[in-house]
Amino acid sequence: MNAIQIDGKAIAEAIRIHVARDLALLQAEFNVIPGLAVVLVGEDPASAVYVKTKAKQAQAVGFKSQQFLLPSNVDEAELLRLLEELNVNDTIDGILVQLPLPEHIDRWRVLETIDPAKDVDGFHPYNAGRLAMGRPALAPCTPLGVVHLIKTVVSDLNGLDVVVIGRSNIVGKPLGLLLGDVGCTVTSAQLQTRDLPDLCRKADIVVAAAGCAGLVRGNWLKQGAIVIDVGINRAMDSAGTAKLVGDVAFTEASKRASYITPVPGGVGPMTVAYLLANTVSAAVSRRRLSLVGSHPESQHAWPSASEKKARATQFAE
Amino acid sequence: MNAIQIDGKAIAEAIRIHVARDLALLQAEFNVIPGLAVVLVGEDPASAVYVKTKAKQAQAVGFKSQQFLLPSNVDEAELLRLLEELNVNDTIDGILVQLPLPEHIDRWRVLETIDPAKDVDGFHPYNAGRLAMGRPALAPCTPLGVVHLIKTVVSDLNGLDVVVIGRSNIVGKPLGLLLGDVGCTVTSAQLQTRDLPDLCRKADIVVAAAGCAGLVRGNWLKQGAIVIDVGINRAMDSAGTAKLVGDVAFTEASKRASYITPVPGGVGPMTVAYLLANTVSAAVSRRRLSLVGSHPESQHAWPSASEKKARATQFAE
Numbered sequence: 001m002n003a004i005q006i007d008g009k010a011i012a013e014a015i016r017i018h019v020a021r022d023l024a025l026l027q028a029e030f031n032v033i034p035g036l037a038v039v040l041v042g043e044d045p046a047s048a049v050y051v052k053t054k055a056k057q058a059q060a061v062g063f064k065s066q067q068f069l070l071p072s073n074v075d076e077a078e079l080l081r082l083l084e085e086l087n088v089n090d091t092i093d094g095i096l097v098q099l100p101l102p103e104h105i106d107r108w109r110v111l112e113t114i115d116p117a118k119d120v121d122g123f124h125p126y127n128a129g130r131l132a133m134g135r136p137a138l139a140p141c142t143p144l145g146v147v148h149l150i151k152t153v154v155s156d157l158n159g160l161d162v163v164v165i166g167r168s169n170i171v172g173k174p175l176g177l178l179l180g181d182v183g184c185t186v187t188s189a190q191l192q193t194r195d196l197p198d199l200c201r202k203a204d205i206v207v208a209a210a211g212c213a214g215l216v217r218g219n220w221l222k223q224g225a226i227v228i229d230v231g232i233n234r235a236m237d238s239a240g241t242a243k244l245v246g247d248v249a250f251t252e253a254s255k256r257a258s259y260i261t262p263v264p265g266g267v268g269p270m271t272v273a274y275l276l277a278n279t280v281s282a283a284v285s286r287r288r289l290s291l292v293g294s295h296p297e298s299q300h301a302w303p304s305a306s307e308k309k310a311r312a313t314q315f316a317e
Numbered sequence: 318m319n320a321i322q323i324d325g326k327a328i329a330e331a332i333r334i335h336v337a338r339d340l341a342l343l344q345a346e347f348n349v350i351p352g353l354a355v356v357l358v359g360e361d362p363a364s365a366v367y368v369k370t371k372a373k374q375a376q377a378v379g380f381k382s383q384q385f386l387l388p389s390n391v392d393e394a395e396l397l398r399l400l401e402e403l404n405v406n407d408t409i410d411g412i413l414v415q416l417p418l419p420e421h422i423d424r425w426r427v428l429e430t431i432d433p434a435k436d437v438d439g440f441h442p443y444n445a446g447r448l449a450m451g452r453p454a455l456a457p458c459t460p461l462g463v464v465h466l467i468k469t470v471v472s473d474l475n476g477l478d479v480v481v482i483g484r485s486n487i488v489g490k491p492l493g494l495l496l497g498d499v500g501c502t503v504t505s506a507q508l509q510t511r512d513l514p515d516l517c518r519k520a521d522i523v524v525a526a527a528g529c530a531g532l533v534r535g536n537w538l539k540q541g542a543i544v545i546d547v548g549i550n551r552a553m554d555s556a557g558t559a560k561l562v563g564d565v566a567f568t569e570a571s572k573r574a575s576y577i578t579p580v581p582g583g584v585g586p587m588t589v590a591y592l593l594a595n596t597v598s599a600a601v602s603r604r605r606l607s608l609v610g611s612h613p614e615s616q617h618a619w620p621s622a623s624e625k626k627a628r629a630t631q632f633a634e
Binding site for chain 1 (some may be wrong): 424433441442444445446447448449450452454465476477478484490491493494497500502503504505506507509510511515626
């Protein structure tokens with residue numbers, strides 16, 4: 001039996017429809033059009049594509065989107081000044097600096113300069129810490145997208161065994177924390193993990209986020225496992241054509257898994273969709289608004305949907 | 318064969334000797350005597366004992382220690398005002414608010430009011446986030462103590478399988494992150510984890526931090542496992558006398574483990590010792606000093622020992 005593919009593209013589209021509805025509400029009720037600022041330093045072609053995609057989708061759903069393109073030799077101080085300006089600019093609700101940054105710029109200093117309330121990538125330590133503590137936070141977009149994808153195929157994650165391969169700051173580690181928060185038993189594995197195949201074979205859910213093409217083989221999976229492939233690797237097919245492949249050997253894995261995400265079209269679209277959802281959350285929270293009936297999946301956004309009303313009340317005191 | 322007991326009391330004493338040496342250096346070279354402020358709200362007897370122990374040990378190694386005892390009905394605003402004063406008081410390098418706080422006080426607001434540079438308990442989200450990102454941070458004391466204890470019996474943790482039972486913000490979660498940083502494959506388990514005994518039986522190291530007396534039985538362990546018991550539970554012995562017991566069935570576990578920590582006298586003393594080590598780290602970092610030959614185990618303190626010189630240089634620019 002072949003696994004059912006989890007259609008990240010369609011699910012991301014549903015999120016965008018929610019976001020567009022939220023934006024319409026915000027404009028109708030509060031005359032607010034949230035703004036997203038996307039900052040790109042240098043001319044890395046892949047980064048340029050990402051930035052264009054994010055800006056285009058942001059505009060399509062109804063954000064005011066602004067792009068700031070800085071030359072690759074820009075002074076760190078100038079970049080920091082721009083961020084400070086965006087921090088105090090009341091029309092901007094979300095700020096994202098596309099990574100990687102040129103070598104001469106201290107990435108950490110840049111990320112820590114962004115106002116945590118506008119940090120829609122969830123890379124500021126303040127947000128990372130609130131997330132780690134299970135508290136309302138602007139969480140990184142890819143882990144939010146992965147949790148969302150899993151929830152479309154399994155209603156109760158409590159007690160499930162999950163292996164997350166890869167422990168990056170933007171995917172593996174925050175994802176492990178989010179899955180732990182909903183009751184999963186999470187093993188945080190790495191490439192050097194002893195007997196990784198055997199470990200994966202015991203898992204109900206395997207998330208591959210190691211950046212290693214075709215790492216997870218079919219026989220690493222127990223029958224019926226859910227497989228989420230976060231990898232995006234450039235590879236050549238047998239005809240010598242470049243293509244994108246994931247961290248999972250898709251064809252093999254499809255024969256054992258119950259559900260699997262394709263690459264492309266799985267996790268990728270979710271990341272951009274959650275950038276948009278985070279920007280709505282930031283706008284609502286930062287402006288101390290209450291948005292009844294907002295997107296239910298952003299429960300880890302800052303503040304969570306369920307807390308929005310409570311917070312609005314609290315701030316009003 | 319019986320396990321060797323890891324003597325937390327003696328190891329903590331060695332840390333205190335290091336701290337005292339650091340303090341002597343700081344006074345000799347920079348004429349600085351770091352200050353630790355301990356804030357207690359209310360009269361919970363256990364909290365009062367903890368606070369007294371911390372203040373006594375701080376004074377014994379050479380800190381200026383100040384205790385602030387507030388009545389249990391103190392206004393939250395008054396507590397926050399005190400913290401703001403301590404934040405700007407240049408003679409204070411470390412601030413700790415003893416938990417739990419009375420119900421009418423928002424614990425999170427209190428913890429977030431403490432200057433992260435003086436947050437020697439490592440409970441501020443900024444520090445939790447830096448820790449989660451594997452960056453220099455003031456980390457919570459108990460996880461630092463646990464990693465230290467493990468390192469006294471195993472030189473290279475890379476690739477070892479660890480099960481951490483319990484995922485609290487002050488022990489389980491930060492500990493899992495710290496152990497992942499040194500290359501362990503960490504499974505973050507909870508009481509509802511499916512087949513917890515079997516999971517533990519595969520682990521090289523089992524850390525019990527679930528707050529559940531005698532949870533980990535002897536037959537949950539593989540032969541030669543290292544067992545770290547973070548639990549401190551009040552129980553009655555057969556004669557009806559109250560005593561402290563851990564989360565591990567000690568006698569049984571000792572027959573399978575290679576090394577085990579006792580309760581009391583294992584992890585407990587390490588927590589207070591790392592509070593002192595963190596206060597030195599905070600003093601050094603906050604005052605932008607460089608302390609050559611400082612305590613080597615505080616590599617997760619903020620900034621790490623290895624980065625102290627680099628940072629001092631950087632700040633001097």
